[in-house]
Amino acid sequence: MTGAYRGLTWDHPRGRDALVAASGTMPGATIDWDTHPLSGFESTPIADLASRYDVIVLDHPHLGEALAHDCLRPLDEVFDPGDLRRWATETAGPSFASYTLDGHVWALPLDAATQVAATRVDLAGEMPVLWSDVVALSQRVPVALSVAGPHALLTFASICVALGEEPGGSEGFVAAATGTRALELMTDLVARAPRYTVELDPIGLLEDMVHGDSVAHCPLVYGYVNYSATTLDRRVSFTDAPSSVPGGRVGSTLGGTGLAVTRRCEVTPELVEHLGWLLSRDAQEAFIPAHSGQPSLRSAWLADSVNDPVGGFYRDTLRSVTQAWVRPRYDGYIAFQTEAAEVVRSVVTGGSSIAAGSSELDTLYLNGIRPTEGSTR
Template identity: 35%
Template structure:
């Protein structure tokens, strides 16, 4: 009997590809007739390539939850409502609900993340300082770091500028609109948030405006002058012992504590075009299981199940990352998911970056963000 061959698309980082590949023997032990080939793409492709296009070529797509508006409108993925029993939610924070739209669940959480803080513990010790608990403490740390010739860090390239803007807006209790029928952002609060972001830039190297989340982690590990970052999508694998300088993760130090961080993470979607729906759904169930999610963590993955986040052995492997960021994860804010939002996300991120570079005024920025939001 010829094997059943399925194809999947994820994104190019060991956090993403390694768990899927390395846990295949567990799946094949149950379904020896099924083979799954995984391909990967850059982070930028993960953020913006339309899922309905990928669904024509792949049986599985690892995706970001803002695609659910497009998915619900086109029906390009198979609803997964039968995998998780009604009333049950074994996943951390709003991970599961972020993939539910229009009465259907469109992807299964396989990776959980949000914007949290990250530190170089050796540099924090050298400064003889505590981890910031709020924005006031953060800026005090920034001043102390600069006096020692060190910096704070963040990644503010394009869409990552927008994510930090979203997080701070939600933290202030004035979250941005998630539907097109409301004003995008309270203008007074938005002015305050942009001021906080400009203040942060004053104690960061200029290069941060060109970094995404992966580059921020890489730079903090490779350089010896980046002490602390207040808000970046967590890559727990950078806390593992095989890194040059293992990083440590902490709750988001917002002006009002850890609430409001913009949720990220990834979900596994099953293509509506697959010729092997039964086998593909079997893999989606497998990916959601406790044993699978815990095994993901053994291969540099970032599990989405709450029990994995609470597991002591997993926390030890990742420097306490999950335990130390749980409060932030449980209090996340979920981005807009309407069809057409991703075009706004791409343009809005570039505009906020341009403002932070000094080429777009604050008034012009806020006016254009509202226009783009209303245009859909």
């Protein structure tokens, strides 16, 4: 191949800086990285992106759509099986597994992330552990929920997990009793939250927390290590997502990013070496953290050298990554996620009733969107 590969990632230092810095460090593997906003990362059709780029950074729920359009290369046909087995055992939580579907690996887990709790300790004091603690805190200081875009549904799903039920059953998205409890909790918290926060995505919420004093706590927001740097005047402390009972499972929905290679890409040994290096211990424990990135290897999440500059961000949220719920990955899930988030947002902001919202969620889920077992559809 002549010239540079075309790559697409998302426009935030965590998603951009390390990839740009690494590009060109290996002869023959230069990648010219374009960026799109977080909303594009979350919802742009993968087939469209894959027609224009050789390497794309994606979120695991897009895999069903990608497989339906046959636009990604199976990485087990590109990388050494031993390397793939090693990465499968070394990455944090289900990050590697989330990119494995239908017997193939479709992306490399560059970055591990999940929903965690974010606190301005100087405003909130002690960080809540249980959902009942969050409610009590919201009666004293401003507490916000992440409900913009798809995050309304993801927050709802994580609360259901904490209540003891993973979404995606055979008779509905969640049992009526579980869904009602989750929506009641969200509605109660949103009613006391600063009104403008319902329009902020996770980046917007965290930017708001480090640049102002209007939000003291967010119990569920995707963790961004950049906002926990000890050099910040108003730093955010990140801890595990809340549980519903002492010692119970933390409720969180896996995020993170994977590096996928598209069908249009002319794969060379140099490109394989470059992408594989991004998952090496040298890159994950040193290069990526030094360039605003968030690694995926468990060894990096436990290393003092990675944790010390960010106030223990990784150690303090590893349990949430390990126990995180992995979203469905069938063709049609992203459409469901988008529509269902609108339903949840309408309920928690007072636009519709909890009963009506619960019924509509099940209707969306069951009407031709839910796949048969083992299917990517």
